Amino acid sequence: MSSASSTLDELTQALRCLPGVGPKSAQRMAFHLLHRDRQGAERLLLSLAQALEHLRHCDQCNNFTEQAVCELCSSGNRDARLLCVLESPADMLMMEQTHAYQGLYYVLMGRLSPLDGIGPQEIGFDRLIQRACNGSTEEVILATNFTAEGEATAHALGVLLRAKGLRVSRIARGIPVGGELEYVDSGTLAQALLERRPATN
Amino acid sequence: MTSERSIVYQEEAFVLHGIPWKETSMIVEVLTAHHGRVPLVAKGVRRPRSALRGLLQPFQPLMINWFGQGELRTLRTAEWQGGIPLLQGHALFCGFYLNELLMLLLKRDDPHEALFLEYKQALKKLTHVELFEPVLRVFELALLRELGYAPSLEHEVVSGEPVDPHRTYRFDPENGAVQWNGSTGPDVVKFKGKTLLDMAKSNYDDPGTLAQGKQLMRILLSHQLGHQDLHSRRIIQELLLS
Numbered sequence: 001m002s003s004a005s006s007t008l009d010e011l012t013q014a015l016r017c018l019p020g021v022g023p024k025s026a027q028r029m030a031f032h033l034l035h036r037d038r039q040g041a042e043r044l045l046l047s048l049a050q051a052l053e054h055l056r057h058c059d060q061c062n063n064f065t066e067q068a069v070c071e072l073c074s075s076g077n078r079d080a081r082l083l084c085v086l087e088s089p090a091d092m093l094m095m096e097q098t099h100a101y102q103g104l105y106y107v108l109m110g111r112l113s114p115l116d117g118i119g120p121q122e123i124g125f126d127r128l129i130q131r132a133c134n135g136s137t138e139e140v141i142l143a144t145n146f147t148a149e150g151e152a153t154a155h156a157l158g159v160l161l162r163a164k165g166l167r168v169s170r171i172a173r174g175i176p177v178g179g180e181l182e183y184v185d186s187g188t189l190a191q192a193l194l195e196r197r198p199a200t201n
Numbered sequence: 202m203t204s205e206r207s208i209v210y211q212e213e214a215f216v217l218h219g220i221p222w223k224e225t226s227m228i229v230e231v232l233t234a235h236h237g238r239v240p241l242v243a244k245g246v247r248r249p250r251s252a253l254r255g256l257l258q259p260f261q262p263l264m265i266n267w268f269g270q271g272e273l274r275t276l277r278t279a280e281w282q283g284g285i286p287l288l289q290g291h292a293l294f295c296g297f298y299l300n301e302l303l304m305l306l307l308k309r310d311d312p313h314e315a316l317f318l319e320y321k322q323a324l325k326k327l328t329h330v331e332l333f334e335p336v337l338r339v340f341e342l343a344l345l346r347e348l349g350y351a352p353s354l355e356h357e358v359v360s361g362e363p364v365d366p367h368r369t370y371r372f373d374p375e376n377g378a379v380q381w382n383g384s385t386g387p388d389v390v391k392f393k394g395k396t397l398l399d400m401a402k403s404n405y406d407d408p409g410t411l412a413q414g415k416q417l418m419r420i421l422l423s424h425q426l427g428h429q430d431l432h433s434r435r436i437i438q439e440l441l442l443s
């Protein structure tokens with residue numbers, strides 16, 4: 001037999017598994033779902049159950065999908081010689097929005113984070129290496145973030161992939177498009193100076 | 202309101218580690234010259250347009266202001282200082298290793314100005330040296346010395362005599378160098394006197410010193426760390442092996 005309060009406690013505890021949700025926010029969410037928006041709660045319940053049952057990682061790109069291989073990977077009109085490596089599905093959406101890339105993707109679902117104990121095994125580097133060595137990939141484009149952890153991830157992957165005979169490149173960084181030097185942050189400007197390239201003639 | 206005393210202005214700092222906090226904030230552990238390691242809440246820093254977002258990265262000198270009384274204080278401003286190029290490649294992993302050592306061994310609010318300078322020096326060296334190991338060894342020893350965990354490398358414990366470069370020693374993490382009595386066994390690790398003297402002078406030109414120095418620092422560090430694992434060390438090894 002469970003009392004009302006322990007059922008409520010259980011819900012609050014369960015909500016705390018979400019990132020950035022502490023005890024207070026969890027309680028607020030629980031009250032909101034139970035009292036103000038029971039319909040919303042039903043919908044959440046259903047869609048969460050659906051997602052858990054049907055979503056999995058694409059065999060090719062590791063992004064979420066309902067099939068073994070996602071639509072993008074199986075579309076056939078992408079350039080299979082290019083493989084772009086990203087940290088998250090959100091990064092992939094951004095990349096698609098550029099309309100500048102026609103190749104395929106691999107989503108790491110994370111990055112190396114040595115102080116948090118997240119290393120190559122936790123990220124599953126071996127699966128990416130396998131994917132990149134499938135014979136059709138000619139160039140791997142490392143598009144992890146320009147944070148210390150993203151850079152470390154790109155470096156480690158670069159070493160491993162080059163050892164497999166693949167061509168590896170890193171997306172460029174510098175002054176944003178439309179950026180005026182006066183308003184760019186000093187760190188970006190300093191790095192753009194260090195990574196300068198010959199002027200076109 | 203915060204009182205005047207709880208505000209710290211214009212302190213040079215390095216971010217050691219950051220973890221997401223609440224919906225849009227982060228807790229960053231910073232290393233400073235005059236306040237040691239301090240945990241700071243960086244409010245709203247995970248919002249897309251936050252000015253601090255790209256700034257609170259490790260290995261870059263910042264000038265920061267903070268306020269607050271409790272253990273967790275609040276970051277008010279941070280400015281990029283420059284002067285140390287971004288760490289690249291393997292040097293990045295060395296940097297993470299230094300940060301992890303500081304996170305595990307240096308207690309919060311325990312200022313060590315000399316250690317701060319050693320850290321800054323080590324980062325600068327990591328940006329351009331070819332051999333990273335000596336930089337790591339020098340910093341490890343400086344850290345243990347500064348925290349009072351490193352016995353003398355230059356004198357034998359029992360006799361008090363100066364260490365002889367030609368003799369062989371064992372090293373007891375609590376007391377220091379003990380003349381080797383000829384015993385052997387799986388837990389008897391021997392060091393040349395020269396190794397100890399070279400290390401005391403931060404001289405790792407001799408490959409023998411480099412190899413033995415790594416062994417000695419590992420013994421001294423694990424004595425302090427107990428069963429705590431160094432994630433960054435494990436990850437560096439995994440990457441080298443794969």
Ligand SMILES: [Zn+2]
Pocket residue numbers: 058059060061062063065069070071072073074
């Ligand atoms: Zn896919």
